[in-house]
Amino acid sequence: MQQLRYIGATLYSLVFVVHVCLYVLLMPCVGIAQPSSPAPKPSLSFGAFAALNLNQHAASFSSLPGIPIVLFSGLTSQNALNAKNQIRFSDAFGLGMTIGGLVDIPLSDVLSISLRASYATHGATLQATEDLRRVGFLNTTMDSVLFFTGTAQFVLTPSLGSLGIEPLLKLSPVSTVPNLHVYAGTRLGAMVHSSFSQVERLVEPSSGAVWNNMSIERNNITGNAIPDLQLINLAVIAGMGYDISVGRIMLSPEAFYSYSLTPFINGLPWSANTIRVGISLRYVPEQQVLPQDEPTPQIRDSGYVVQNVDTVSQVQRATSTEKTPKEFKKQPTFQHADENPRGTLNASISAFMVDSTGIEVPLVRLKVEQFHAWQMYPLMNYIFFDQNSYKLPSRYRLFKSPEETKNFSEQDFQNVNMLRVYYDVLNVIGARMRKLKNAKLQLVGCNNNVGLETGNLTLSYRRADEIRRYLIDIWGVDSSRVLIQARNLPEKPTKSRDSLGIEENRRVEIYSDVWDVLKPVLVNDTINIPEPPTIRFRMNIKADDGVASSTLNVKQGERSLRLFSLPGKPDSTLDWNPIIDWNTIADQSSTPSTPDPLQFSLDVVDKKGEEVHPTGSIPVELITIKKKREIGTVDKQLAIYRLILFDFNSPAVGANNSRIINSFILDNLKEGSKVDITGFTDKLGNPDVNMKLSAGRAKSVADYLKWRDTQYRGVGGTRPLYTNETPEGRLYNRSVEIRVETPMIVK
Numbered sequence: 001m002q003q004l005r006y007i008g009a010t011l012y013s014l015v016f017v018v019h020v021c022l023y024v025l026l027m028p029c030v031g032i033a034q035p036s037s038p039a040p041k042p043s044l045s046f047g048a049f050a051a052l053n054l055n056q057h058a059a060s061f062s063s064l065p066g067i068p069i070v071l072f073s074g075l076t077s078q079n080a081l082n083a084k085n086q087i088r089f090s091d092a093f094g095l096g097m098t099i100g101g102l103v104d105i106p107l108s109d110v111l112s113i114s115l116r117a118s119y120a121t122h123g124a125t126l127q128a129t130e131d132l133r134r135v136g137f138l139n140t141t142m143d144s145v146l147f148f149t150g151t152a153q154f155v156l157t158p159s160l161g162s163l164g165i166e167p168l169l170k171l172s173p174v175s176t177v178p179n180l181h182v183y184a185g186t187r188l189g190a191m192v193h194s195s196f197s198q199v200e201r202l203v204e205p206s207s208g209a210v211w212n213n214m215s216i217e218r219n220n221i222t223g224n225a226i227p228d229l230q231l232i233n234l235a236v237i238a239g240m241g242y243d244i245s246v247g248r249i250m251l252s253p254e255a256f257y258s259y260s261l262t263p264f265i266n267g268l269p270w271s272a273n274t275i276r277v278g279i280s281l282r283y284v285p286e287q288q289v290l291p292q293d294e295p296t297p298q299i300r301d302s303g304y305v306v307q308n309v310d311t312v313s314q315v316q317r318a319t320s321t322e323k324t325p326k327e328f329k330k331q332p333t334f335q336h337a338d339e340n341p342r343g344t345l346n347a348s349i350s351a352f353m354v355d356s357t358g359i360e361v362p363l364v365r366l367k368v369e370q371f372h373a374w375q376m377y378p379l380m381n382y383i384f385f386d387q388n389s390y391k392l393p394s395r396y397r398l399f400k401s402p403e404e405t406k407n408f409s410e411q412d413f414q415n416v417n418m419l420r421v422y423y424d425v426l427n428v429i430g431a432r433m434r435k436l437k438n439a440k441l442q443l444v445g446c447n448n449n450v451g452l453e454t455g456n457l458t459l460s461y462r463r464a465d466e467i468r469r470y471l472i473d474i475w476g477v478d479s480s481r482v483l484i485q486a487r488n489l490p491e492k493p494t495k496s497r498d499s500l501g502i503e504e505n506r507r508v509e510i511y512s513d514v515w516d517v518l519k520p521v522l523v524n525d526t527i528n529i530p531e532p533p534t535i536r537f538r539m540n541i542k543a544d545d546g547v548a549s550s551t552l553n554v555k556q557g558e559r560s561l562r563l564f565s566l567p568g569k570p571d572s573t574l575d576w577n578p579i580i581d582w583n584t585i586a587d588q589s590s591t592p593s594t595p596d597p598l599q600f601s602l603d604v605v606d607k608k609g610e611e612v613h614p615t616g617s618i619p620v621e622l623i624t625i626k627k628k629r630e631i632g633t634v635d636k637q638l639a640i641y642r643l644i645l646f647d648f649n650s651p652a653v654g655a656n657n658s659r660i661i662n663s664f665i666l667d668n669l670k671e672g673s674k675v676d677i678t679g680f681t682d683k684l685g686n687p688d689v690n691m692k693l694s695a696g697r698a699k700s701v702a703d704y705l706k707w708r709d710t711q712y713r714g715v716g717g718t719r720p721l722y723t724n725e726t727p728e729g730r731l732y733n734r735s736v737e738i739r740v741e742t743p744m745i746v747k
Helices: 002-029 077-086 325-329 418-422 425-435 457-473 499-503 625-631 654-668 687-705 727-733
Strands: 045-059 092-106 111-121 126-138 145-171 180-204 217-223 232-242 244-246 249-260 270-283 304-306 315-317 335-339 345-354 360-362 366-377 382-384 441-445 482-486 507-512 521-531 534-543 547-556 559-565 579-583 598-606 615-618 620-623 634-643 674-679 710-714 736-745
Touching: 045 111, 045 249, 092 270, 111 180, 126 180, 145 232, 180 249, 232 270, 345 598, 345 615, 366 418, 366 625, 366 654, 382 727, 418 425, 418 727, 425 457, 441 457, 457 482, 457 507, 499 727, 521 634, 534 547, 534 598, 559 579, 634 654, 654 687, 654 736, 674 687, 687 710, 687 736
Parallel strands: 366 620, 366 634, 441 482, 674 710
Antiparallel strands: 045 092, 045 270, 092 111, 111 145, 126 145, 145 180, 180 217, 180 232, 232 249, 244 249, 249 270, 304 315, 335 345, 345 360, 345 534, 366 521, 382 507, 441 507, 534 579, 547 559, 547 598, 598 615, 634 736, 674 736
């Protein structure tokens, strides 16, 4: 009868859960208007789970039914009965596990039913203590009887396993964290396994005495089943979990607490509550949605729209006003939106220019002008290494044989960025050492002096020797001209203690007694200067299921100029409005160079695999040197100089940069030359400090030049020239760029 009552209580709980779910499902139909195009319903999912159990046994009983507790002899019958009643098994803890399968049935965006079937173990070790008063024991040599006042323990070790079903309500209570869930429900279990062992163990005295069976244990009893064990057990469950999406697999760390409502044995105060911590894996199938009538195209509030491309001043904010397909096609080419017909994913992209005051203006045409230019690339005399490695990283350009060095020329560095030149630095040095027969090099190997590299001077030496061997074996530099020194941290280390700062100290520093070995590379070049130099792409992405990947691709004809991977993954319930600023001049290899339109596309894939691809294009006007010669226009010659050799956290020009300015810049300033100086920093450190530091360095260079027509500014880390993810990228970002424009007549 007692088990029937437990089954009835469980069925009542199930009916209550179903009643709540039906209420949640039907509530929107009563008095609440629904939109004509319902949002996609969450998908049913199924999978498995596993957890580690901490079993909390609540116990207060003297013995299992029919299992005797044999007390020590010498008591009267009444005293023995009293002593037995005082011996009680008490609360205990034990470890177990739970495994099973699950199905999650979504009812709404915030509520689901989670049905689980599980196998759980509920074991622990229970103890009851018996005080012994003047009891005779054999000594360990078993040749005499000793009398002690001691302590014994009855140790009961049950092994319990149950199969159960768990109907749970799954709720997402925090709208800003939709992946966080709380659970509440019941577990109806059936015992499918039980066994036990019980033994009386002598605890005190701990040595020098044994029972009369010549062991410290006696009364050892085992059983394949616990007497009078209840078949049915019932518990209430509460918990929480957090979903982590991996494609269509949902991985969820979970924690639950189970409170038992039934004892293991009817009438015996003995039950087990459980804390279980584990993980579930669920597969979320792709939801099949019936095709619906395609909505009338709308322009969403995601950017500016120019009504007349010939009049840039006529700008209005886009609204959600409905437009016919014909009107929609009349919108200018730089404002594009793309929507998934299912309504779960849409995106738009727009292109802008930013004027000197910071105001955005829609970009309707890109002007690209060609110039003769001198470009100066400073050589950074550091080679960086991977953690605990002395092998040259693959990003450095290395020749495999001396034959490959014959055609190397510094004048091949045309239309490239500084990092492209830097990755050839060992070849530049090797070629110069081949010409400058009396020049010598000193290679100083360093380590970051942290973790595996702490005090590892051997590693520092091998790093320097790796470069030495390359210069000797490939470039034929005499070994006597290349000296090696090993130390831990560099003499002027990067002081930042985060991982990015630490990796800058894993390097070899290169020095020479002849300045021409490490002087900047100067290239006579033809470069393309777009106007505006920076294009800002504004995007709006709405992904109800979250963004899995998003990229921005910029092309001219079949030539891909830049591919941007958008950083960050937004909350799936919010609009995402990323911005990308493209510095078209920083890398001449990706600068627009033909009259073909500039095409851009935003490719977005959500976590369900749906895709949208809004695109756009901008007309390009190319003004070539040939064209300027044909019309006899006044042209200008450009010279672009770059300085990187600043001391850490110092705005001072310094001796190395002073020599570069004197050797390359001052003598080339002519009548009418205009000088524009920009200071940059990397992303390390405080942004406000970096902004002041970059402005201070730009001003120091301007003060050193003392040229009458000069302007300068600092932009800190807001406009990085190169990636901040490599040490060389960060060091080249810590630069000052000097752009000199000198008028000239083209004939």
